[in-house]
Amino acid sequence: MILVISQDIQCHQETLLSPLFWQQPFLLHLRDYSATAEDLALFIERIPTAYRERLVLHQHPQIAKELGIHRLHFNTPMRQQNKHLAYKSGYMLSTSTHSMDEFNQLEPFWAYAFLSPFFPSISKFPYGKDSSQLSEVKNRSNKLCPLIALGGLSPDNILTAMQAGADGSALLGTIWQAPDPIAQLEKCVQIYQSYDA
Template sequence: MIVISNPTAIANEINTIHALFDRGLELFHVRKPEFSAEEIKTFVTAIGLKYRNKLILHSHHHLAEDLGMNRLHFSEKMRKQIDSETLYHYNEKRIHLSTSIHTTEAFNDLRIFFQYAFLSPVFASISKSNYQSDIDLLKAIENRTNFNTKLVALGGIEAQNIKKTLDAGFDDVALLGTIWNTNQPIKNFELCQQIVLLY
């Protein structure tokens, strides 16, 4: 199970991240689109060296080596601008890559360099108002032909719909709003985690 950071700084964030890791969080995406390189460096340093191999950097990728990070995420826009030579370079350096997509067709066309991809929004977003897909992504993934890349559901994921999501064919789920848009982030994480572990 994956958790994505709140896009903006919030109170008690680092303590919450530590608590999530202590409860078995596997991967944490550092997505702070408005953060400067220096702010990203400070944020990652605050999370601590202990968890560095579980962090995925969404922006300021040039910081990864200095920070000792070997996981990078590419937005759809960034992915379209990256060339094969760069992807091969990351592959040779054993950098784990993930990306974001919004259609099954785009997922099926992904190159083998990406370990997993977020397909979103599967359900109406919790963190973004009026953000939902025009198509039923649970049905659309019946047309999946790419099985080299893990398919991760994002958007509106919460305890009540995780089983339905995995039943539809997703390999994993990513949490954002159900963690950060609530006053019970740890409880919500544990509820979701129990369902995934029992699946």
């Protein structure tokens, strides 16, 4: 499973709205904490309905239903505050974790969970520089929740994450800092599919 995380929907809207972008199989996590509910709704309305099943909202879950979105993400503080409980019925929920212990304690209803940082962050270096998440995957006991590697994922290390035991990769800096985000996404998808085949 390949996931792309947006940084700023306005800054990257040319890519996010391109039909070429959507030709690749991936989920798009819309994470723009500066966007109001109205901003986000106006942006989503420009995305063809056929692609909205692949959208995951990180904020303003109250607008999901009216826009035909069935995937919601709750970060660690939101999960700890039980903000996800109102959406357990009728939605696919994902969350974030920052240690293997935290990941192993997740309930089985989560569709998947990020574990980060796997590698030094591309978008906010030196975050993750001294991370041990890659080596901690061997201590995974929660097999019911798919584990998505996050942090520093790129064409150079997607296979390393998969071989260590990740079920998928979440991409951020490698996409949005690439000269051609669409070509970079295609490269990452091909590497993942070659391993998953």
